[in-house]
Structure formats: C-alpha cells, structure tokens
Amino acid sequence: MSQEKKESRGRKVYRAKSFALSVMSCPGCHLTLDQPADRCPRCQYTREVSMSKFAFPAPAMSRFIDPQNHLSESDRERISKSLNDLARKFPQPRICFCIIDLPEGVDLREFGFWLMNASPVEGPEEARVRPWTILIVIDDINGNVSVTPGYGIEPFLDDQSWVTQIRKDRQYFFARDYGTAALKTIEGAELILREGAKRAERKMDKSRSSKKRLKRKVRKSE
C-alpha cells in the first residue's frame, strides 16, 4: 500500500459497523448486542461492575504480564522477535500476553475486559496503542485462554477465527509450553490480521467506487 494511501486512509474515519464481523456481547451475562450500549439491557453490566469484581490494581499493559514467570527468558526473546516481525507487517496492532493464575469460577472474558479498561494509560503513546491492543489472557490454573481486542482493531477481527486458531494449538497450552503456544498464537494472529486487512481493503475500494459513481451522477444531473 502506498504512503499516500495510508495517510489518506489515516485521515478518514469509517464506521466500525461497516467492517465488523464479530458480534458485541456483554462481559457479564454474554447477551449479544445489536447496538453499542452504556449498560447491558439484561444485566445492566458496565465497566464499574468489573472494577468491583477485580478490586485490585491492574498492572500496566505490556508485552508480557507474567507475575508467576511462566515464560522463561528464552521464551520471551523468541516471542518478542516474533512480535517484532509481526509489527513490521502490521504496524498498528499490539499483542500482549497475560499469563495468570485465577481463582476457579472467574470468567476470563470478563477478566480480559477489566484488564483492558483498568490498566493505567500513562502517556499519549499508550493512549494511541491501547485501542489497537489485542490482549491474550491465559489462565494457567483453570486452563482457559481468552482474547480481548481494543476498539480500534476490533472491527477487523473475527472471533471465530481466534477460537479456531487457539483450538488448533491447544496441545501447547495444555502442556503448559506457553513459549511455543504464544508463538503459534502469533502465527494465527498474522493470518487473522491479514484476512481482516484484505476484507477492509475490499470494502474501502467498494466504498470509493460507489462514491465516484455518485459524484458522476450528481455532475450529470447538474
């Protein structure tokens, strides 16, 4: 894609709805929403509810949120290298891995929602990248993996693709080989991002050509 195109695309703001594949759902009761809402129409869920559930300071968002050191140094090096390669292809999204031991019964989707919104945003750089963050939370004890995207990257991701990719590499998570599991997840992320980008390109091209047609029509009528 040319620099010019990138810039012009950067200026224009599209409706997320025109790209979004995945549905919106309540982190509390998992009700599907047709429209964005401040509160869940069923359980009245808001961010505040999650804050009261997880009443402890959220760690700062970083590439590795791993208080129990499930990842070794070499794992982190390998993962970082892979993430850097991915960043060259997709400069906007940021992937963060959080490996944590949660008590039984904690919904990892809700935890991810809480962490994305509660983690401190210190400085403009974090404010810029937070909406483009893809948070992958791994619950070591309960054996669950969740994916929580920020608002910026969310319209271009397909939830079902994530589920498929993680299931495909389930064996690494199950074996607690989180280094390999993370690398595999990054590979899957690249595919999902690529697919999302192509879809976005197609939609934008379609939108541009229909606008051109409309302009021509208007000029003719004039």
Place this chain on the structure above:
Amino acid sequence: MKLIIVLLLTFSGFLSAKNTLSLGDLPPAPEDGVHDPDQWLTSDSRIEIIRNIQIAKSKWNTEIYIVVLADHPEADAAILAKETAEAWGKGKLWGVVLHVIGDPEFPRFFAGRKESFGWSDTQEEDFSKSLAKALSDVEGRAMREQDQRMQVETGAREFCEELGYLGLVMTRIEKRYDQARGANLKVIQKQYSDRNFLKKLLMVLIPLLLLLTGIIIYLTRKRRKEAKADFFFPETSPRKRFLAPWSGGADVIVDVGSRLREDGSRKG
C-alpha cells in the same frame, strides 16, 4: 557338283551362323519361350513344352527357355544360358534347356536366379543347394528318356515342377523379408513420426512451461511482496459500550484443559 557342295556348305554355314547364339548378339526373346528356328521339336512336343513354360511363368514367376541350336555356341554353354535367360526374361528364377542338334552331349540343363537383396547367408546357401538339387533331379529324370526330343520335353516339364516349387519358396522368403522390411519401415516411420510429434510437442510445451514458470515467479514474488508489505487498517469510529474507554470485550474463550484435580489440588 562342286558348286552345289560349296553352295550347300555356304548355306549350311549361313544357317549355322544364324542358328547359334553368341554373347552380345542374342536374338529377341521368343514369346513362347522356345527358340527352335529349325523346328527340330515336333509340334506336339512344342505345344506341351509351351504349356509347361506358361504354367511356370504364370503360377510361380519362373521363366523357362528352350534353346535348340544347330551348332555349338561360341561361348561356354553355362554362361550363354545365364546371359540368355537374363536378357530374355525379368523373372528372378530361370531355367534353360540348351540343345545342340545331333550332339549326344546335349540337351543340357541350366538354372539360376537373379540376385535378391536382404537374404541371409544361410538362406542364400540353402537355396543354392536346393536349386542345384532341383537341377540335378531335372537332368536325371530327363536323361532317362532315350529320345533327345523327349529329353527336352521331359526336361521342360520337370523344370516347370522343380523350379515352380523353388519359385514359391523364393516368393515366400522375399515376402517375409518385405514384411520385415515393411515392419522395420513402419518402425522407422513411427520413430520418425514420433520424433516429429515430439518436436511439435516440445514446440508447444516449451513456451507453455516458460509461461507457467513466469506466472509462478510472478505469483511467488507477489506473495513475498505482500508478506513484506505493511498493512494499515483504517480508523473507525469505536463501538464504545458498557462505559468502557478502551475495549468492549469479546466472546473469545477456549478451554485448553484445567490443572485442577477433582479434590481441588493442582496437577503438575
């Protein structure tokens, strides 16, 4: 009287000069295969001989000539017979009964064949032996007759039978050779046409392969380029919900296997 003797000698000399064959001075081939200017053969014998000659010619492509001379030929009889048969006929197998009137050493019998191509040495040898035997048989049977005319007549008939059979054998050998050559020719033709076909195929295949290679290279480069190229997602108006500033959450969760045992203790 002296004049009459001189005239007679001259006349007989003229006759003998006429009724002999010399190399390089052969008369034209007789139509019925019998050269008997002095009409030494009886008409019945002649008829019988001609019938046998015609059978041999028509059925087995074997040419038989009866040559009756008043005088000895100048050339060797065998050479003369061969030259005569080859000059008069086109057939591959021939037989000549040569008779000199009044000479008890005659009639003599000669047979031969024109050179054929493609015969093996063994075939040549075997056929020559067969021909020699046939000649010997003809001569043997003919010479049992007392009368020279009967000897000539018998010789002609025996030639017809013996050489007729050998003519058949020759035909079969040559047919097989032709078939083999034909088959070989077909193989050569097929090889040639195969080569031709291969050339044509290559003329089509090579450009096609080049085109295919070009397409593959193009697609590979395009893929590599795409792999290297960075993607920029467009800015979108966020679907803000649940009063959450950065993310509305997602419905992605995968069970990868719990570490907890039933009693609540931890595995591993």
